[in-house]
Amino acid sequence: MPEITLPSSAEVIAAHDAALASAPVAVEATDVHGWVAVNHFHNRSLWAQEDLARRTQAPDAEIVANKRAIDRHNQARNDAIERIDEFLLSALGLVDPATLASALPRSTVSPGARLNSETAGSMLDRISILGLKIQAMREQTLRSDVDDAHRQSCGERLQRLIQQRADLGGCFDELLADSRAGRAYFKVYRQFKMYNDPRLNPALVAESK
Template identity: 35%
Template sequence: MFSKKANAIFKDAINTYKSKEEVEQKCSNPFNKKEDLISFILFEKCWIDATQWAYEDIIRNPTINAEDALVLKRKIDTSNQVRTNTVEHVDRYFLNKYKDISVSKEAKINSESPAWAIDRLSILALKIYHMHLETVREDASKTHKENCSQKLTILLDQRTDLSAAIDDLLQDIALGKKYMKVYKQMKMYNDAELNPVLRASKQ
């Protein structure tokens, strides 16, 4: 099943990223883009998410100075755009993979594309990783650990459900029971022609 492969790649990406105590790292992707495109993209995707998770932690420091916070906010904005581009790359992969499938007349469209469901699976992998750390934190109270253990159980259950939903969706697309129709995010605030503030700054 696809989700089993994706979950394994996400786990590997997180563990590789966390093996160094550095927020900004060059992605150590073990996959060859030409030989295994989807694995390569999935690893990159989770690496982006892991880096942004670290950014989001840092920017919430109540003592961070305004200048550093602004620099970090710009990095988060850039990371968000790269994340969106990567998700759309995943959808292009599936569009190409299933382009020759004969779609049933009764076929329906899903509420979200495969890639955006996979995006949630990547984020979920990070939640599970960090919640597990809280269950074994030596300086945490017993109550804290118990609460986090309960949350971890829910997250693991959520991953099981989401993984099954993704596999079902991909199978339905492969059988022509559902079809893909991808809408690009068309984010406007990063576009100098669409964001009025950026447009004015160029004048």
């Protein structure tokens, strides 16, 4: 198989961290790197909305708005994961192009290749979330309104989170290397989110009658 340029975990982590250094900006995606950025943007937006939704003194209407924003960003986040997997599988030649946009894309893999239970896109989604956790925990270590014990505890957690992201990045790189070599493969797993679909959510169906 010819050499294929695929994103490494180091490149993805660097892009995630660079994005977190400035205000969130919605992006348009035309390739796998774009979809990685889209996924990260929606994870970042979800994080902010989840914090706001847990307020105890805000008007109910604001919490409802937060919840609906959470649903929108979560749907977009999962859609981005699917697009990432489509691009990666196409680049690796592990999916029938004619079925890529279908509900059940057909894998084209070497005999004996192991199926990875988690997709590469899902791994990048977890790496994105770990980046958000790392940023938030690092901020805790810099607070001046807490005691040393709080900062020390958060510092220890920060180091664990950094290690977890590095570990997961290594697993992502290994999966792509094994997939390229014909030793492993993954699939596009459609999420089929039902709660946002007025045809499938029983409560929304009932409202429409």
